[in-house]
Amino acid sequence: MKKRWRVAALGICMAMLTCACSTQTEKADTSSTQQNGEKKETAEEKAEKAKQAKLDLINPAAYGNVDGLELEKGTYLSIIGKGSSETYWKTIKAGAEDAVTDLNKELGYEGSDKIKVVYSGPGKSDDVDEQVSILDEELDRYPAALAIAIVDSKSCEVQFDLATMNGIPLITFDSVGNYQGIMASVMTDNAKASTEVATHMVESLGDAGQVVVIAHDSKSLTSQERVNNFIAEIQNNHPNMSVAGPYYMDQIDDIKKTIAEQQLDIVPVEGQELDEEQQTALDDAIAQITDEDIYNYILEMNPDVKGIFATNGDTTMQALTACEGKDMKDVVIMGYDADQEEIDAMKDGRIAGMIVQNPYGMGYATVVAEARCVLNMGNEANVNTGYTWVTPDNIEDRTVQDILYAEK
CATH class of the missing domain: 3.40.50.2300 (Response regulator)
Known part of the structure; x- marks a missing residue:
């Protein structure tokens, strides 16, 4: 009789243990789907x-x-x-x-x-x-x-x-x-957005210093709006600041020619054409000039630059690369868009701010x-379609993460 009672007691204990384990599992599952009392979002949600x-x-x-x-x-x-x-x-x-x-x-x-x-x-x-x-x-x-x-x-x-x-x-x-x-x-309301960039640039530079404007093209009205409204805000309201440029990346033939002439030690004389050998050498040198060379030249022409405003993702990243290559890491860079490279650079604090559109x-x-x-x-x-001003301080905020369009 005692043996039977021990077997029964053991069975009861095992059942209680199983129940307890099940309860703990359920609690674990429940806790895994909750954060601060709220249900954890699925990827779809x-x-x-x-x-x-x-x-x-x-x-x-x-x-x-x-x-x-x-x-x-x-x-x-x-x-x-x-x-x-x-x-x-x-x-x-x-x-x-x-x-x-x-x-x-x-x-x-x-x-x-x-x-x-x-x-x-x-x-x-x-x-x-x-x-x-x-x-x-x-x-x-x-x-x-x-x-x-x-x-x-x-x-x-x-x-x-x-x-x-x-x-x-x-x-x-x-x-x-x-x-x-x-x-x-x-x-995007580019007039409003570029004026906002100018305002943030002024704040970052203490309302003094030179800003270089680099635009991705001169033909689109979008680019023109970004450039013109940024410059207007600086020139009309901030007398202690100056603007260099704009430098349009689809109008750089003169810059390329100047760089090539410097490389070849050619000093052009007004009204005098180069001989055939010099012209061939110049044409070959121009063909070899890269975007990096152009950005480096712009920085060399503006050694006192304190800030750079770039009108799209490519120009923003190229300006950043040029500044870092010349150890001009204190230059404040602001731009447009949110490609993954820009997001990474912003998280590192290398880009001060950018207009993130809503593509x-x-x-x-x-x-x-x-x-x-x-x-x-x-x-x-x-x-x-709206935009969001993004900085290293707010880029991790949920409201900002929701509107970023590059892969996080």
């Missing part, structure tokens, strides 16, 4: 919140959703960017594709009935000729609407006339143009604007 944060930056808010856009089955929309390989343009493409995915889900379209969007862009960013060729090809496909980030504000007027004649509504995004038939422009929201809002054109719903002339 986190991605959805980040998506919504980008859409919430869009103004008017109607361009951040697809409600009421009852496009016909199989509608084809075309979007042409300034590039295709850079993170910025890939993110615009992702936003546009997600907008169409949301549209198809909202309307219940499947298979061949789905609305389609095709994003295209030059292989080399800002290639005017390739962009015009892509525009010709897309117009031959007769899309229901076409959106374009214009590289050269005067390069597409013939194609735009053709689109208008064929009833294809035109939208611009990222970079606007002066063409009268544009139905809406979807972009995902830009792509999404562009599709909405195109759809509204097709449906004759009317559009706002300007759709502001």
Whole structure:
């Protein structure tokens, strides 16, 4: 009898132990899904919140959703960017594709009935000729609407006339143009953003010193807005500061020629041409000059520079590389965009601040604007997709992380 009681007691103990282990496991599982009493986000929930944060930056808010856009089955929309390989343009493409995915889900379209969007862009960013060729090809496909980030504000007027004649509504995004038939422009408020950069630059430099302005191009109205508004804020309101430049990276032939002449010890004489041997040597030297050489020359021409404002990701990183190469690490660098290199440099404190645009929201809002054109719903002339001022102090904040578009 005692033996039976011991066996029974042992069974009860084992059951209690199993129950206790199960309870502990459940507690562990529960605690692993909680942080400060809140349920831990799944990867999908986190991605959805980040998506919504980008859409919430869009103004008017109607361009951040697809409600009421009852496009016909199989509608084809075309979007042409300034590039295709850079993170910025890939993110615009992702936003546009997600907008169409949301549209198809909202309307219940499947298979061949789905609305389609095709994003295209030059292989080399800002290639005017390739962009015009892509525009010709897309117009031959007769899309229901076409959106374009214009590289050269005067390069597409013939194609735009053709689109208008064929009833294809035109939208611009990222970079606007002066063409009268544009139905809406979807972009960052570059005037406001570049003025804000100037304000932060003034604060960082104690309202005194020289700032160099380096622009990625001279042709787009976007670049012109960034440059002109930054310079205007400095020159009009801060008399103890000066601006050198702007140096446009698509207008550097004179700089290349000067660098080559210095390398070859050629002293040009006004009105006197070089002999054939000298001219050949000069042409060969010019062909070998790199972006690094150009940035180094700009720094050598402005040895008292205290700050640099660069108008896109490439110019920002090239300016940083040049400053570090010349041991000018105290120069305050501010710029645009948020490629992974820039994010890493900011986390290290090597970039003082940057305007982070909203390319995902830009792509999404562009599709909405195109759809509204097709449906004759009317559009706002300007759709502001927003931006965020990012510094080493706030880059790890959740609100900033949600709007960064490079891989973290």
